[in-house]
Amino acid sequence: MITLFPLISLQLRMEKLVIKSRSSNAKVMGSIISIVGAFVLTFYNGPSIWNSSLLDQPNDFLKSVDSSWAIAGILLIVDYFLVSLWYILQVHILKEFPDEVTLVLLYSTTAIIISIVVALLSVPNASDWKIGLNLSLISILSSGIFGKFIGNIVSAWSIHLKGAVYVTSFKPLQIVISVALGVIFLGDSLYVGSIIGATIISIGLYGVLWGKATEEIEEDIGSLESPSTENAHAPLLQNYRT
Template sequence: MAGRYYCYRDVLPFTTMVTMECINVGLNTLFKAATLRGMSYHVFVVYAYAVAAIVLLPAPFISRRSRVLPPLSFAIMSKIGLLGLIGSSSQIMGYTGINYSSPTLASAISNLVPAFTFILAIIFRMEKVVLRSKSSQAKIWGTVVSISGAFLVTLYKGPPIFRLPTPSLKLHQPLSTTIQSNWVIGGLLLTAEYILVPLWYIVQTQIMKEYPNELTVIFFYNLFVSIIAGGVALITERNSSAWKLRVDIALASVLCSGLFGSFLNNTVHAWALHLKGPVFVAMFKPLSIAIAVAMGVMFLGDTLYLGSLVGATIISVGFYTVMWGKAKEEMGENCEVHGLESAPTDKVPLLQSHKNDQV
């Protein structure tokens, strides 16, 4: 029983989160390939989340029969609607940023999520800061270093380091005629996305405390996102041809993003947030840098720049500094709790404890 509990609480969350980071980078690369072929990212968000909502359609009925759950009140639905608004905004900003830059830049700036999570946790009084404490100083300095690295990645490209002479997917030719790559705009949009992601974590964690069923919550979340994104797409995409899906990489990207992103990834994140909390989920973001660099260079022909490499390294150092401070703080709290628990037993006289045992 202890081995199974350990696997469920520690091994399984770690394995699934690593897998999700690999899948996310692959989905970002596939999305970049689809948009370079003319796919509208506004329409892409609508279709991807609609696919996930259709797949999860039986979830509310199955969940109600299989377990006892509180009623889906107006307050819970309103919070899920707010979650959908945050999610749709972050997705549109993120896909627009990737379209202007690259999946490599998206993975680098995604390392800001732990720093922004720490800042929002302080604002919402979920995190305590004591300036004299080494753990608090580590978290503060790590946050500052991470933000500095993100600005470096965004504003400075530097000389190219490496690029394949013939990429596996020759997708960069349409780029010059459709949209010019703009590193700064893409970086700012991606930064805005990863400010919203920690807010999504916090709201999602609160929802899971009130309604602990991942599939039902993610179904309504995907439904709300597809509706909100659909309204935005109707305004931004006046051309009806943008809504047509051809049997090519665009359709493959929509299906994969709907099944493995909007459905599987969001469900796993909701489960991990419910089980381990937002800090655990955020700590896996640096893993995506190496994967994104390899995929972007091999399949999209992206150039690896010195600014991306140095900035991503700085972000990772800042991130792990924050994580070290967090771990140090938790160790101190555990020691303090154990000390408080053991103190009364040490001070009770032996004769008094013998009398209590007799009673």
């Protein structure tokens, strides 16, 4: 997503890219560094720092000949493209309708209706829909409430305050947080590659945020130094005969 969103925002002229500007270079380099860090954290393990008590599962999914991996990758690309468009759309909606809770409520209601239709068409057997009072029900409720509803409200609120660039810049941190929570709660092993990838992502995130903050400061200084548009377009006083 951090790759698709800047490209789309540049095409729609939501973000400025000045080659000789330090802030623009910082945003570009920060985005590239974050992408590199995400790849390092995902595909490179290295020596183990903390061994898990559980059985380690080898990361050999790239050797799989199952076509579902390719289909899943294509669907993820489409998903990130649509999510990037949704973030851009939220920027324009919140300018005219600054109510994050109502926006997320309408979005969630629409998503629930579409999901129900797709699920009923995919799994028509009613017996497969039975859910007991167990861990599955708790996982579904917690994912819907905290993972989607509250998470979307926080994202919309952040977009309304600071723009979509800030929200998408923090997306690579999801990988870092998931790795940390996996080590703490699931007993996953911690590798050197995870530490290196997390460090690279943090450096890239700092670069993007520094570039965006510097750009806002430059715009504020430029607006103060430029002449007032109200005075510039004021008509000249004319003499009228009494």
